Amino acid sequence: MNNVGTALYEEMIRTFDMSGASHTKETASLAHLRKEAFRTFKEKGFPTIKDEDWRFTNMAPYLKDAYQLQVPVKVEATALEALLDSTAVEEWDAWKLVLVNGQIDYSLSDLPEAGLLKISSLKEVLGSEEVSKFIGLHQNTDANRLAALNTALFEDGLFIEVAKGQKAEKPLHIVHLYTADVPSFVQPRHLILLGRLSEFTFMESTACVGGEAPVLVNGVLECNLEEGANLTHYVLQRGRRGERMVQHTQVYQARDSRYDNVTISLPETDLIRNQLQVALDGSGSECHLYGLYLPSAGQLIDNHTVVDHLQPHCESNELYKGVLQNSAKAVFNGKIFVRQIAQKTNAFQQNNNLLLGDKALVHSKPQLEIFADDVKCSHGSTIGQFNPESLFYLRARGIGEALAKELLVQAFGADITDRVSSDAVSRHLKKHLLERPVTQLQDVPHIEHI
Amino acid sequence: MLSIKNLHAEVEEKKILKGINLEVKAGEVHAIMGPNGSGKSSLASVLAGRENYQVTEGEVLLYGKDLLDMAPEVRAREGVFLAFQYPVEIPGVSNISFLKTALSEIRAYRGLPPLESREFLKLSKERQALVEFDASLANRSLNEGFSGGEKKRNEIFQLAMLEPKLSILDETDSGLDIDALRIVSAGVNKLRSSDNAFIIITHYQRLLDYIVPDFVHVLYDGRIVRSGTKELALELEEKGYDWLKESLQETSPAQQRVI
Numbered sequence: 001m002n003n004v005g006t007a008l009y010e011e012m013i014r015t016f017d018m019s020g021a022s023h024t025k026e027t028a029s030l031a032h033l034r035k036e037a038f039r040t041f042k043e044k045g046f047p048t049i050k051d052e053d054w055r056f057t058n059m060a061p062y063l064k065d066a067y068q069l070q071v072p073v074k075v076e077a078t079a080l081e082a083l084l085d086s087t088a089v090e091e092w093d094a095w096k097l098v099l100v101n102g103q104i105d106y107s108l109s110d111l112p113e114a115g116l117l118k119i120s121s122l123k124e125v126l127g128s129e130e131v132s133k134f135i136g137l138h139q140n141t142d143a144n145r146l147a148a149l150n151t152a153l154f155e156d157g158l159f160i161e162v163a164k165g166q167k168a169e170k171p172l173h174i175v176h177l178y179t180a181d182v183p184s185f186v187q188p189r190h191l192i193l194l195g196r197l198s199e200f201t202f203m204e205s206t207a208c209v210g211g212e213a214p215v216l217v218n219g220v221l222e223c224n225l226e227e228g229a230n231l232t233h234y235v236l237q238r239g240r241r242g243e244r245m246v247q248h249t250q251v252y253q254a255r256d257s258r259y260d261n262v263t264i265s266l267p268e269t270d271l272i273r274n275q276l277q278v279a280l281d282g283s284g285s286e287c288h289l290y291g292l293y294l295p296s297a298g299q300l301i302d303n304h305t306v307v308d309h310l311q312p313h314c315e316s317n318e319l320y321k322g323v324l325q326n327s328a329k330a331v332f333n334g335k336i337f338v339r340q341i342a343q344k345t346n347a348f349q350q351n352n353n354l355l356l357g358d359k360a361l362v363h364s365k366p367q368l369e370i371f372a373d374d375v376k377c378s379h380g381s382t383i384g385q386f387n388p389e390s391l392f393y394l395r396a397r398g399i400g401e402a403l404a405k406e407l408l409v410q411a412f413g414a415d416i417t418d419r420v421s422s423d424a425v426s427r428h429l430k431k432h433l434l435e436r437p438v439t440q441l442q443d444v445p446h447i448e449h450i
Numbered sequence: 451m452l453s454i455k456n457l458h459a460e461v462e463e464k465k466i467l468k469g470i471n472l473e474v475k476a477g478e479v480h481a482i483m484g485p486n487g488s489g490k491s492s493l494a495s496v497l498a499g500r501e502n503y504q505v506t507e508g509e510v511l512l513y514g515k516d517l518l519d520m521a522p523e524v525r526a527r528e529g530v531f532l533a534f535q536y537p538v539e540i541p542g543v544s545n546i547s548f549l550k551t552a553l554s555e556i557r558a559y560r561g562l563p564p565l566e567s568r569e570f571l572k573l574s575k576e577r578q579a580l581v582e583f584d585a586s587l588a589n590r591s592l593n594e595g596f597s598g599g600e601k602k603r604n605e606i607f608q609l610a611m612l613e614p615k616l617s618i619l620d621e622t623d624s625g626l627d628i629d630a631l632r633i634v635s636a637g638v639n640k641l642r643s644s645d646n647a648f649i650i651i652t653h654y655q656r657l658l659d660y661i662v663p664d665f666v667h668v669l670y671d672g673r674i675v676r677s678g679t680k681e682l683a684l685e686l687e688e689k690g691y692d693w694l695k696e697s698l699q700e701t702s703p704a705q706q707r708v709i
Binding site for chain 2: 392395399408411413418
């Protein structure tokens with residue numbers, strides 16, 4: 001225990017002590033897991049900058065608000081619909097699942113008939129041993145106390161199961177809407193299970209509406225990929241001032257499975273902390289992780305990724321790029337483990353940053369821990385400004401300086417948005433990049449060119 | 451159209467241009483030749499507004515306006531075009547949308563609305579044909595993975611699209627094989643008119659067989675040391691730049707400086 005967010009910490013303890021009543025229908029194993037997870041959190045409290053994994057991301061200022069844990073949604077349906085419209089992906093033929101403060105809103109959703117693609121609220125299936133055994137299965141609660149807190153206290157979220165050998169007929173667009181009139185602490189929990197040789201594509205969009213009150217989202221998503229399963233996952237994070245988001249995504253991969261992730265984090269949200277952790281636990285499995293983060297003034301975007309090569313003949317590719325305006329802050333911490341048994345591993349990781357403000361700051365920390373001896377691995381990191389030659393070339397064709405810089409930012413980001421295999425989604429992401437306000441481009445001292 | 455008077459410029463306090471005088475009228479083609487390091491490309495850079503050059507003396511007027519006072523993009527909008535010696539590769543910026551943006555910016559400066567998509571496409575097809583520029587290249591990222599010849603052809607394609615008043619071709623012939631040289635030159639010749647002018651910077655006379663200049667100037671040590679007609683280029687080709695250096699030494703040894 002430490003003294004960060006003390007009032008909130010005590011609120012958590014009270015809540016946990018009372019939560020037993022609402023969890024009576026859950027399996028005994030889940031009850032046990034919750035208890036263990038809570039013990040970890042209770043012992044150590046919220047993360048502080050003394051924790052190695054939180055050195056550059058200080059949660060303390062975001063834990064001071066008088067958050068409420070169970071806040072009824074009070075927002076006009078029309079406001080929700082307007083917000084929902086803003087997340088729509090043009091010309092993308094997809095099912096739609098809308099969650100408001102972590103709860104499914106069926107009236108706003110458009111879902112397939114119950115069948116081989118099963119979608120329900122997580123709460124509905126928590127009594128099933130078959131399902132609940134996957135919760136927290138591959139999560140290291142000790143190292144991820146906020147995820148542990150979620151495990152202890154989560155009430156609901158979303159459950160998706162794609163049956164063995166099935167390819168979901170259409171992709172699914174999951175829209176997370178958040179709204180708060182009073183400071184709210186939301187802990188959604190989602191579980192996605194992909195059966196053997198199944199295939200599924202989904203996109204998560206986040207948006208925030210209503211009120212100026214702070215919202216802290218402490219979300220956990222777990223994805224379990226059985227042999228040969230193929231999961232494509234796009235994430236577009238958009239929010240407002242006062243929103244803070246900690247998202248823990250745990251992916252477990254059995255042999256010959258493939259996981260693709262593209263995560264775009266747009267400006268405005270106070271804090272985004274993404275913890276994407278992938279365990280490659282079957283030979284022949286591969287994951288491809290791409291990220292683009294665009295923090296603006298006073299904002300912090302932190303991407304912590306872990307790729308764990310637990311078996312031989314696996315491949316991981318990772319490219320994260322950041323564009324930082326004025327006083328924006330970003331953290332990239334990418335860890336790759338290659339276990340002793342994981343021979344013939346291919347693991348690549350790269351982090352490139354474009355610093356556009358003289359007070360912009362990025363902590364880039366690529367890490368490789370290799371215990372095997374027959375592997376191909378590389379990692380790297382760059383920090384730089386606009387290439388003056390590229391800028392001059394565009395200007396020499398009549399393009400004004402501000403627009404030329406904007407084009408170069410888009411070009412920098414296109415490296416990530418082009419990884420999206422769906423044209424409609426790719427266009428959608430690019431459109432958001434275009435709308436991104438580059439408010440104060442400044443000339444900064446020359447460091448190195450990308 | 452263009453009037454350069456006593457132009458001095460330096461890079462990082464090293465004097466590069468030491469008093470250039472040049473008058474270019476509409477309809478004219480001027481070739482600027484000279485040995486490596488004589489300041490040819492620097493002159494092009496100064497005219498286009500490259501930032502690391504400091505003009506220390508002299509003036510450049512374009513239709514009476516002070517060119518040196520303008521940002522690079524304003525010079526382009528006023529009708530100056532530099533065909534780069536080393537065109538930059540910009541992955542992620544599509545060639546064609548870049549051109550569309552550039553054209554819109556130039557048109558907006560002149561109080562014109564952007565071209566309709568259909569008109570733009572029509573123009574682009576027409577101008578691609580002019581320089582035999584492959585449509586697939588037009589749709590790729592700007593110069594990314596282009597061969598040297600393709601990059602140079604792209605410069606001339608852009609020139610054809612933007613229709614500048616004054617075009618400066620900076621060693622456009624370097625790295626071109628004979629076929630590409632012929633195509634590029636034919637494109638330039640078709641674009642020549644009584645309204646526009648060209649400054650062609652080259653190390654070799656070969657290009658001038660295809661694009662016949664009205665005037666040839668020899669740049670040496672930051673100054674124009676000879677001016678003449680196309681015959682001067684032939685003479686240089688035959689006798690080499692050493693001949694020039696020697697003859698300069700004989701006529702005006704005082705002007706020679708050890709660099």
